[in-house]
Amino acid sequence: MSTTERIIPDRLRSPLEQRLKSWETLLLLVAIGIFIANSLASPYFLNAWNLSDATFNFTEKAMIAFAMALLIISGEIDLSVASTIALASTAMGAAVQMGVGTPGLVMIGLGVGLLCGAFNGVLVTRLGLPSIVVTIGTMSLFRGISYIVLGDQAFRGYPASFSWFGQGYVWWVISFEFVLFAIIAVIYAVLLHRTNFGRAVYAIGNNATGAMFSGIRVQRVKFILFLLTGLMSGVAAICLTARLGSTRPSIATGWELEIVTMVVLGGVSILGGSGTIVGVVIAAFVMGLVTFGLGLLNVPGIVMSIVIGALLIGVIALPRLWSMWRAR
Amino acid sequence: MLKRLITSREALLVGAIVLLLALISSRFPGFITPPNLANVFNDTSPLILLAIGQMIVILTKCIDLSVAANLALTGMVVSMVNVAAPGLPIIVILVVAIGLGTLLGMINGVLVWKLAIPPIVVTLGTMTIFRGIIFVISDGKWVNSHEMSPAFKAFPRTELLGLPVLGWIAILAVIVFTIVMTRTTLGRAFYAAGGNPHAATYAGINVGKTQFWAFTISGALAGLTGYLWVSRFAVSYVDIAGGFELDVVAACVIGGVSIMGGVGTVAGALLGALFLGIIKNALPVVDISPFWQLAISGGAIIVAVALNAQANREKGRIILKRAEQAS
Numbered sequence: 001m002s003t004t005e006r007i008i009p010d011r012l013r014s015p016l017e018q019r020l021k022s023w024e025t026l027l028l029l030v031a032i033g034i035f036i037a038n039s040l041a042s043p044y045f046l047n048a049w050n051l052s053d054a055t056f057n058f059t060e061k062a063m064i065a066f067a068m069a070l071l072i073i074s075g076e077i078d079l080s081v082a083s084t085i086a087l088a089s090t091a092m093g094a095a096v097q098m099g100v101g102t103p104g105l106v107m108i109g110l111g112v113g114l115l116c117g118a119f120n121g122v123l124v125t126r127l128g129l130p131s132i133v134v135t136i137g138t139m140s141l142f143r144g145i146s147y148i149v150l151g152d153q154a155f156r157g158y159p160a161s162f163s164w165f166g167q168g169y170v171w172w173v174i175s176f177e178f179v180l181f182a183i184i185a186v187i188y189a190v191l192l193h194r195t196n197f198g199r200a201v202y203a204i205g206n207n208a209t210g211a212m213f214s215g216i217r218v219q220r221v222k223f224i225l226f227l228l229t230g231l232m233s234g235v236a237a238i239c240l241t242a243r244l245g246s247t248r249p250s251i252a253t254g255w256e257l258e259i260v261t262m263v264v265l266g267g268v269s270i271l272g273g274s275g276t277i278v279g280v281v282i283a284a285f286v287m288g289l290v291t292f293g294l295g296l297l298n299v300p301g302i303v304m305s306i307v308i309g310a311l312l313i314g315v316i317a318l319p320r321l322w323s324m325w326r327a328r
Numbered sequence: 329m330l331k332r333l334i335t336s337r338e339a340l341l342v343g344a345i346v347l348l349l350a351l352i353s354s355r356f357p358g359f360i361t362p363p364n365l366a367n368v369f370n371d372t373s374p375l376i377l378l379a380i381g382q383m384i385v386i387l388t389k390c391i392d393l394s395v396a397a398n399l400a401l402t403g404m405v406v407s408m409v410n411v412a413a414p415g416l417p418i419i420v421i422l423v424v425a426i427g428l429g430t431l432l433g434m435i436n437g438v439l440v441w442k443l444a445i446p447p448i449v450v451t452l453g454t455m456t457i458f459r460g461i462i463f464v465i466s467d468g469k470w471v472n473s474h475e476m477s478p479a480f481k482a483f484p485r486t487e488l489l490g491l492p493v494l495g496w497i498a499i500l501a502v503i504v505f506t507i508v509m510t511r512t513t514l515g516r517a518f519y520a521a522g523g524n525p526h527a528a529t530y531a532g533i534n535v536g537k538t539q540f541w542a543f544t545i546s547g548a549l550a551g552l553t554g555y556l557w558v559s560r561f562a563v564s565y566v567d568i569a570g571g572f573e574l575d576v577v578a579a580c581v582i583g584g585v586s587i588m589g590g591v592g593t594v595a596g597a598l599l600g601a602l603f604l605g606i607i608k609n610a611l612p613v614v615d616i617s618p619f620w621q622l623a624i625s626g627g628a629i630i631v632a633v634a635l636n637a638q639a640n641r642e643k644g645r646i647i648l649k650r651a652e653q654a655s
C-alpha cells in the first residue's frame with residue numbers, strides 16, 4: 001500500500017553474515033533468553049515432564065501454523081481454522097455417538113477439515129473473493145454449525161484408543177503430538193523450501209500477475225494451500241479432541257489469532273512473499289515457552305494474551321522503529 | 329438515474345429487509361408493531377454505531393478488529409469510575425467514554441500510520457491487549473447492576489417519543505456521519521484514500537493520516553458504545569461483546585462496503601446492521617434456537633461478499649485493481 005523505495009546494494013551480504021543477521025537467529029536468541037529466564041524464575045521449569053507438558057501449548061497450533069505460513073506467504077489468509085477445528089470435532093463427536101471406531105473418527109476429522117478448506121478455497125479461487133472476508137464469514141459459519149448441533153451440550157465418550165492421539169507418549173517424555181509436530185514441520189519445510197510448489201508459493205506472494213505469466217497456475221496453488229490448511233485443522237482437531245476427551249462448540253476459541261501471531265512472529269510477512277518454516281518452528285517454541293513460563297508463575301491466561309498481543313505488534317514494530325531511527 | 333437508484337445496493341437491502349419483515353409478520357403480526365420495531369432498532373443501535381465507524385475504516389483499505397475489545401475496555405473503565413464516584417454527572421461519564429475510546433483508536437491509527445504495520449495485525453494485537461487490560465484493571469471481577477448508580481443506568485433507557493436515548497444516539501450518528509462522509513473534505517478523503525491511494529497521494533491527501541482519522545473515529549464510536557452497552561445491560565465484565573467485531577464487519581459487508589476500500593455508505597452500514605439486528609430479534613420469535621444466529625450471520629457475510637464481487641465485476645473494477653497491483 002505504501003510506496004517503499006528499494007535500494008539495490010552494490011555488494012550482496014555474505015551468506016554467513018546474512019544468516020547471522022536473519023530474523024530466525026534473533027528469534028532463536030529470544031527463545032534461549034526466555035528459556036534461561038524461565039529456569040531462573042521457577043524451580044519447576046527444568047523438569048523433563050514439565051517441559052514435555054509445555055509442548056502441548058503449541059504443538060496443535062503449530063501444525064496449523066505451518067500450513068497458514070504457506071497461505072500467508074502466497075498472500076491469502078484463513079481465519080476460519082479454529083472454527084474448522086470446532087466443526088471437525090463436532091462431527092467426530094456425533095460419529096462417536098453412532099458408535100464409529102477410532103479409524104473412522106480419524107477419517108471424519110481429516111475429511112471435515114478438507115471439506116472446510118475446499119469450501120474456503122472454492123470461494124476464494126473460483127469466485128475471486130477476498131480471503132479475509134470469506135474466512136471471517138466461514139469462521140462464523142463453521143462454528144455456528146457446531147452451535148446448532150451442540151447448543152450448550154457436549155459430546156463425550158471417545159474410545160480409549162482415540163485418546164492416544166492427544167495423550168499418548170511415543171517414548172519416555174516424547175509425546176505422540178510432539179513427534180507429529182516434528183514430522184509435519186519437516187514435511188512443510190521440504191515442501192516450501194525444496195520443491196517447485198514452494199517456489200510457486202513465494203512467486204505468487206511476491207507478484208501474482210507475474211507468477212501467472214510465468215506459467216504458474218495461481219488459483220490452483222492457492223486452492224491446494226486452502227486444502228492443506230483445512231487438512232491441518234482436521235489433524236489439530238483430532239489431537240485436541242483426543243487430548244480434551246470432549247467436544248464443546250466453544251472448543252479452540254481464539255486460536256486463529258494465536259496461529260496468525262505465531263506465523264507473523266516467525267518472520268512471515270503478512271503482506272506475503274517471504275518467510276521460512278524454521279522461523280515458524282522457533283516462534284512456536286517462543287510462544288509455548290512464554291505461555292508455560294507465565295503459567296508456572298501463576299499469571300492468569302488472559303494476562304498472557306496481553307503478552308501475545310504485544311509480541312505480535314512488537315515484533316513488527318521494533319524492526320521498523322529501528323530502521324526509522326537509523327535513517328535519521 | 330432512476331435505474332441506478334433501483335439497482336443500488338441500498339435499494340436491494342431495503343427490499344431484502346422489507347421481505348424479511350413481511351415473512352416474519354405473515355406468521356407473527358406482533359413483530360411489526362411500531363413499539364416492537366422501535367425495540368428492535370434500539371437493540372441494534374450499538375451495532376449501527378460500531379458499523380459506521382468500521383465502514384469508515386474499511387473505506388480506507390483497513391480493518392478494525394479491536395472495536396469490541398475497545399467497547400469492553402471503555403465500558404469497564406466507566407463502570408469502575410461510576411462505582412468509585414457515583415455522583416459524577418453523566419456528561420462526564422460520556423466524555424470519559426468517548427475520550428478513552430478515541431485514545432484507543434488513536435493507538436491503532438498511529439501504529440498503522442507511522443509504522444505502516446498492516447491494520448489487521450495491529451488490531452488483532454490491540455484486541456487481545458485491550459481484553460487483557462480489562463482483566464488486569466478489574467481483577468477478573470464483574471461490575472454488577474446494584475453497584476452502578478441509577479443515573480448511570482437510566483441514561484440510555486430514558487424514552488423520548490417512544491424510542492430510548494440509545495436509539496436516538498444511533499439516529500444522530502447516522503445523520504452526522506452521512507453529512508461528514510458526503511459534505512466534508514475529510515469524508516471525501518476517506519473515499520479517495522481507499523479508492524485509489526496513489527491518486528489520493530498525488531491529489532495532496534495524506535493517506536496514512538486519513539487512515540489514522542478513520543481509526544480515531546472508529547475508536548470514539550466504540551468508546552461511546554462502551555458506556556451505552558454496560559449501562560443498558562447493567563453489567564460489565566471481561567468478555568462483554570465477545571466476538572462482536574465480526575458482527576460489525578458482517579454488517580458492513582452486508583451493507584455493500586467493499587473490503588478493497590473506497591466503496592460504501594453510511595446508509596449501507598445502517599441497513600446491514602438492521603438486517604442482522606432483525607434476524608437476531610426474529611429468531612426467538614419464530615422459535616428457532618438462538619444458536620442458529622452465528623451460522624446465519626456467517627452465511628450472510630459469504631452471500632453478501634459474493635454479491636458485492638459480482639456487482640463490482642460488472643463495473644470493470646478488475647482492470648483498475650490490476651493496474652494498482654502492477655504499479
